[in-house]
Amino acid sequence: MVSRKLEVAWTLAVVAILAGITVWSTFVLYKVDALPSDPAEYVVVRAQQWSWTFCYSNQTCYTSNFDATTNTVSGGELWVLPGTVVQLNVTSLDVDHSLYIPGLGVQTNALPGRTNRVAFQIPNVTPGTTYEIFCTEFCGQGHATMRSFVDVL
């Protein structure tokens, strides 16, 4: 009889712990995904085979062109100011892509017909600092050249 009470107590303790973790992690996940109310800049990021187009709030858009021989990008980069909060609204014009900025810890899918929003703080770094942008969803023959840079002005 004692072992039965112990078994019920153990079960209830486990249920209480799991319920607590569930409630706590739900709040944490909502907090992590929350977008800032007033980012310094909204940038629409359009992925396409095999480049990135960055459209700024003044309605001008720039499309990246990666040169693998010189490891440079012409045409379009993500231009940001140090210390600011930037929100990216990311979509795709053709197939599934994935925007990855490892230096800033940012990654989100770029999917046709859907806009994924991600916001992050640009560190207070020296102007001229760059962070690499990759596509991390295999998206066809030119996938490896789907590169650009975050360029801190």
Ligand SMILES: [Cu+2]
């Ligand atoms: Cu891609």
